[in-house]
Each structure stands twice: as C-alpha cells, then as structure tokens.
Amino acid sequence: MxxxxxxxxxxxxxxxTFKKILKTANDLFNLSIDKEDVRGNKFWNLLNEEQVVELRKAINAPGFFRDxxxxxxxxxxxxxxxxxxxxxxxxxxxxxxxxxxxxxxxxxxxxxxxxxxxxxxxxxxxxxxxxxxxxxxxxxxxxxxxxxxxxxxxxxxxxxxxxxxxxxxxxxxxxxxxxxxxx
Amino acid sequence: MxxxxxxxxxxxxxxxTFKKILKTANDLFNLSIDKEDVRGNKFWNLLNEEQVVELRKAINAPGFFRDxxxxxxxxxxxxxxxxxxxxxxxxxxxxxxxxxxxxxxxxxxxxxxxxxxxxxxxxxxxxxxxxxxxxxxxxxxxxxxxxxxxxxxxxxxxxxxxxxxxxxxxxxxxxxxxxxxxx
Known part of the structure; x- marks a missing residue:
C-alpha cells in the first residue's frame, strides 16, 4: 500500500513565529505585551497604524524567519x-x-x-x-x-x-x- | 461548475532559463555552443567537471533567475x-x-x-x-x-x-x- x-x-x-513577532513589537515600541494578553487574535489591535507598518517591515526583513x-x-x-x-x-x-x-x-x-x-x-x-x-x-x-x-x-x-x-x-x-x- | x-x-x-545558462557558460568558458548543438540533453556533457561546478555556482547565485x-x-x-x-x-x-x-x-x-x-x-x-x-x-x-x-x-x-x-x-x-x- x-x-x-x-x-x-x-x-x-x-x-x-508569534513569540518572535511579540518580542520584536515589545522591543521596537517599548511595550510589555504578554502572550496571554492577546488570546483570540487581539494583538494587532493593540498597535497603532504606524506601529503596524513598522512591525510588518521588520517581519518582511531578510533573516526574520531564520532564528x-x-x-x-x-x-x-x-x-x-x-x-x-x-x-x-x-x-x-x-x-x-x-x-x-x-x-x-x-x-x-x-x-x-x-x-x-x-x-x-x-x-x-x-x-x-x-x-x-x-x-x-x-x-x-x-x-x-x-x-x-x-x-x-x-x-x-x-x-x-x-x-x-x-x-x-x-x-x-x-x-x-x-x-x-x-x- | x-x-x-x-x-x-x-x-x-x-x-x-536554458538560453541564459548557455550564454553564461559561453561567456564564462569562452565557448560558442549553439542551442542547436545540444539537442537531446547533451549540454552538460560538453563541460568538464570544473566547468560544471562553476556553472552550477553561477546558476545558484542570487539574481540569476531574475532577468x-x-x-x-x-x-x-x-x-x-x-x-x-x-x-x-x-x-x-x-x-x-x-x-x-x-x-x-x-x-x-x-x-x-x-x-x-x-x-x-x-x-x-x-x-x-x-x-x-x-x-x-x-x-x-x-x-x-x-x-x-x-x-x-x-x-x-x-x-x-x-x-x-x-x-x-x-x-x-x-x-x-x-x-x-x-x-
């Protein structure tokens, strides 16, 4: 068979992947969001428009998915x-x-x-x-x-x-x- | 439906892709192989071992497939x-x-x-x-x-x-x- x-x-x-996204956001914007705070997909709503753009740029940068x-x-x-x-x-x-x-x-x-x-x-x-x-x-x-x-x-x-x-x-x-x- | x-x-x-591979090989090794010369997959046999390695490296280089x-x-x-x-x-x-x-x-x-x-x-x-x-x-x-x-x-x-x-x-x-x- x-x-x-x-x-x-x-x-x-x-x-x-989300662990790194969260760490990147916290580092970039001086935040302290915990994984438990964003159950149910509320994470992106916690960011303002500029932060969303900047974070997406960081995720798109070569190397982000490597480690x-x-x-x-x-x-x-x-x-x-x-x-x-x-x-x-x-x-x-x-x-x-x-x-x-x-x-x-x-x-x-x-x-x-x-x-x-x-x-x-x-x-x-x-x-x-x-x-x-x-x-x-x-x-x-x-x-x-x-x-x-x-x-x-x-x-x-x-x-x-x-x-x-x-x-x-x-x-x-x-x-x-x-x-x-x-x- | x-x-x-x-x-x-x-x-x-x-x-x-092969047009660029052929041009790259001809340029690198100073050859003048024509597409019509390599009907039936004889191309790679025309190269020696070192040339094969060098050509593969050129194909693997960033940018090769872009143009x-x-x-x-x-x-x-x-x-x-x-x-x-x-x-x-x-x-x-x-x-x-x-x-x-x-x-x-x-x-x-x-x-x-x-x-x-x-x-x-x-x-x-x-x-x-x-x-x-x-x-x-x-x-x-x-x-x-x-x-x-x-x-x-x-x-x-x-x-x-x-x-x-x-x-x-x-x-x-x-x-x-x-x-x-x-x-």
Missing part, C-alpha cells in the same frame, strides 16, 4: 511520523517573499531528516495534494481538499470548526497512532 | 487561459533555493495578472493539486496526479511518453480551446 502523506504548516505549528524557536516536541514527533508517512511541509510564504530562503534554511537546520523535494512554499493550501494537513488556520483547512487537523493556538482556540483538533505535538502523534491501530 | 485549474512549470515553459526572457506567446496565452481556468505556477525551486525571490519577482513583473496565492515553489510535483500540469519534464508529469501536458523542448523531444504534447504556447491554447468546445 502506498504511504499516506501529511502536509504540515510552519508558522505557529512547527515554528514559534525562530521550534514548537515543543515538533522535531521528535515529525521524525516518528516520517517513518510511516510522507511528510510535506506546506507554508504560506507568498505573503512574505523574503522569508523563502530563511524558511528553507530553518527547515534544513531543524528537520534535516525531511526530503526538501516535498517542501511546498505556497499561498492558498487548496493547491496542496496530500492526505492530511496540520495547520493552525481554519481558512486553510477549509480550502484543503484532504483531511484537515487544526493545531490549536491562543489565536484559533475559540473558532468554530468541524476539523479534528489537537493541542500540541503529543496529541498529533496520538491521533495518527490511533488511526494506524484502527486500520 | 467550479473552474478547473492548470498548473504551469516555469523553467523552459514560461522562462527561457530570464519570457518564452514566446506565454504571456498572452496564460492571460487568456486565466479567464477560464485557475492558473497555478508550480516550479521546482527547492534545488536552487536562492532562486525563490528571483522567481517570485519575475512572475510579478511578467505575469502581474496572476494570483500569487496560487504560486507553488516545490520539488516533486506529486504534491500539486491541480487538474492539469504543463511541464517540460516527463518525470514531473509522471509524478503529477492530474492530467499532464508535455511542453516540448530540444531536451525532451525524443523521450517516449503517453502525455499530451505541445510544441509552443499557441498549441497550448488550441488544446484547451478544443477541450472547452468538446464539453
């Missing part, structure tokens, strides 16, 4: 999943074109066991041909034609969705282990 | 197709990671009417979820799960394949027009 494929999103799923922290347990779980599934990395990079090379080098550093011919830098994830997609964006899961799995974050926790939901990488592993047992 | 989607390869299909010529009639035909189909651009960029930003900017310059959320920078095109793929690489068409269309070049003209074949962009348009008439 052909191996099934799992496509995995990067920002907030493999990489703690992000890896989300807890992502590496060992993806490694274990890669023994049973083809792993694709599907990241919406087209909105931040300067991030391409950083994201590629970041993946090569932290996930050297992955096959880069299965990296997909895209926009809308309806273009991704895989059996599963693990993503924190409900809109992307809705567009995807396979089975979507919502990776919970402080931003999507209150959204209504019928997709399977997981709180962390341990739960991702448990979910796929349960599928393999039930087959 | 939902619009069907056509994924289109970049190198040798939208962009005359490629557009293949004849690609722009008007893709524009016309975009009125009836969702157009995805699917390019195998993972082997030349420095090309990402150049390819993005090149597409934005020459195909400004395309939706960049449908650009796909990938490796193996089995990951692309589209109805059609226009590509000059038989291996990619074989991996693709939709209907493949071979864009003929001097390199693939002698390969055996069961895919639909087109010689140029006018034939691409004729092919898709014939499909729409026959529906």
């Amino acid at each position: 052909e191996r099934k494929s799992i496509a995995i999103d990067m920002d907030e799923v493999l990489a703690d 992000l922290e890896v989300i807890d347990s992502a590496i060992p779980v993806v490694k274990e999943l890669s023994e049973h599934y083809d792993i694709y990395i599907a990241t919406a990079a087209m909105e931040v074109p300067n991030s391409f090379i950083d994201k590629y080098n970041w993946l090569k550093e932290h996930f050297p066991f992955l096959n880069s011919s299965y990296f997909i830098f895209c926009g809308n994830k309806k273009v991704v041909n895989a059996d599963y997609l693990i993503d924190d964006t409900v809109k992307q899961l809705d567009a995807f034609t396979g089975e979507g799995i919502l990776f919970k974050t402080i931003f999507n926790e209150n959204l209504q969705t019928n997709h399977v939901q997981v709180d962390n990488w341990k739960e991702v592993l448990e979910y796929f282990n349960s599928l393999r047992i039930s087959v | 939902e619009r069907k989607s056509i994924a289109i390869d970049m190198d040798e299909v939208l962009a005359d 490629l010529e557009v293949i004849d009639s690609a722009i008007p035909v893709v524009k016309e197709l975009s009125e009836h189909y969702d157009i995805y651009i699917a390019t195998a960029a993972m082997e030349v990671p420095n090309s990402f930003i150049d390819k993005y900017n090149w597409l934005k310059e020459h195909f400004p009417f395309l939706n960049s959320s449908y650009f796909i920078f990938c490796g193996n095109k089995k990951v692309v979820n589209a109805d059609y793929l226009i590509d000059d690489t038989v291996k990619q068409l074989d991996a693709f799960t939709g209907e493949g269309i071979l864009f003929k070049t001097i390199f693939n003209e002698n390969l055996q394949t069961n895919h639909v074949q087109v010689d140029n962009w006018k034939e691409v348009l004729e092919y898709f027009n014939s499909l729409r008439i026959s529906v």
Whole structure:
C-alpha cells in the first residue's frame, strides 16, 4: 500500500513565529505585551497604524524567519511520523517573499531528516495534494481538499470548526497512532 | 461548475532559463555552443567537471533567475487561459533555493495578472493539486496526479511518453480551446 502523506504548516505549528513577532513589537515600541494578553487574535489591535507598518517591515526583513524557536516536541514527533508517512511541509510564504530562503534554511537546520523535494512554499493550501494537513488556520483547512487537523493556538482556540483538533505535538502523534491501530 | 485549474512549470515553459545558462557558460568558458548543438540533453556533457561546478555556482547565485526572457506567446496565452481556468505556477525551486525571490519577482513583473496565492515553489510535483500540469519534464508529469501536458523542448523531444504534447504556447491554447468546445 502506498504511504499516506501529511502536509504540515510552519508558522505557529512547527515554528514559534508569534513569540518572535511579540518580542520584536515589545522591543521596537517599548511595550510589555504578554502572550496571554492577546488570546483570540487581539494583538494587532493593540498597535497603532504606524506601529503596524513598522512591525510588518521588520517581519518582511531578510533573516526574520531564520532564528525562530521550534514548537515543543515538533522535531521528535515529525521524525516518528516520517517513518510511516510522507511528510510535506506546506507554508504560506507568498505573503512574505523574503522569508523563502530563511524558511528553507530553518527547515534544513531543524528537520534535516525531511526530503526538501516535498517542501511546498505556497499561498492558498487548496493547491496542496496530500492526505492530511496540520495547520493552525481554519481558512486553510477549509480550502484543503484532504483531511484537515487544526493545531490549536491562543489565536484559533475559540473558532468554530468541524476539523479534528489537537493541542500540541503529543496529541498529533496520538491521533495518527490511533488511526494506524484502527486500520 | 467550479473552474478547473492548470498548473504551469516555469523553467523552459514560461522562462527561457536554458538560453541564459548557455550564454553564461559561453561567456564564462569562452565557448560558442549553439542551442542547436545540444539537442537531446547533451549540454552538460560538453563541460568538464570544473566547468560544471562553476556553472552550477553561477546558476545558484542570487539574481540569476531574475532577468530570464519570457518564452514566446506565454504571456498572452496564460492571460487568456486565466479567464477560464485557475492558473497555478508550480516550479521546482527547492534545488536552487536562492532562486525563490528571483522567481517570485519575475512572475510579478511578467505575469502581474496572476494570483500569487496560487504560486507553488516545490520539488516533486506529486504534491500539486491541480487538474492539469504543463511541464517540460516527463518525470514531473509522471509524478503529477492530474492530467499532464508535455511542453516540448530540444531536451525532451525524443523521450517516449503517453502525455499530451505541445510544441509552443499557441498549441497550448488550441488544446484547451478544443477541450472547452468538446464539453
């Protein structure tokens, strides 16, 4: 039987992008916003227009995506999943074109066991041909034609969705282990 | 009825990448190889090992993919197709990671009417979820799960394949027009 494929999103799923965005904003504007203060996507509303422009510029600058922290347990779980599934990395990079090379080098550093011919830098994830997609964006899961799995974050926790939901990488592993047992 | 989607390869299909590779090789090594001399993929065999390394380095350098010529009639035909189909651009960029930003900017310059959320920078095109793929690489068409269309070049003209074949962009348009008439 052909191996099934799992496509995995990067920002907030493999990489703690928001942690760096928050630190950058706090440093730039001399703020002390805590992650817990911005549950439910209120973060950008805390900034004024000029700050939004300046922060977007910082995010677009070469290098921003190169030194992000890896989300807890992502590496060992993806490694274990890669023994049973083809792993694709599907990241919406087209909105931040300067991030391409950083994201590629970041993946090569932290996930050297992955096959880069299965990296997909895209926009809308309806273009991704895989059996599963693990993503924190409900809109992307809705567009995807396979089975979507919502990776919970402080931003999507209150959204209504019928997709399977997981709180962390341990739960991702448990979910796929349960599928393999039930087959 | 939902619009069907056509994924289109970049190198040798939208962009005359080999023309620049040949010019770069001729300039670097003081050669005068003509495109007609290298039919059937003999080009790289004409170079010695050191030349291959040096040429690959030149291709990998930032900027190489930014000023490629557009293949004849690609722009008007893709524009016309975009009125009836969702157009995805699917390019195998993972082997030349420095090309990402150049390819993005090149597409934005020459195909400004395309939706960049449908650009796909990938490796193996089995990951692309589209109805059609226009590509000059038989291996990619074989991996693709939709209907493949071979864009003929001097390199693939002698390969055996069961895919639909087109010689140029006018034939691409004729092919898709014939499909729409026959529906």
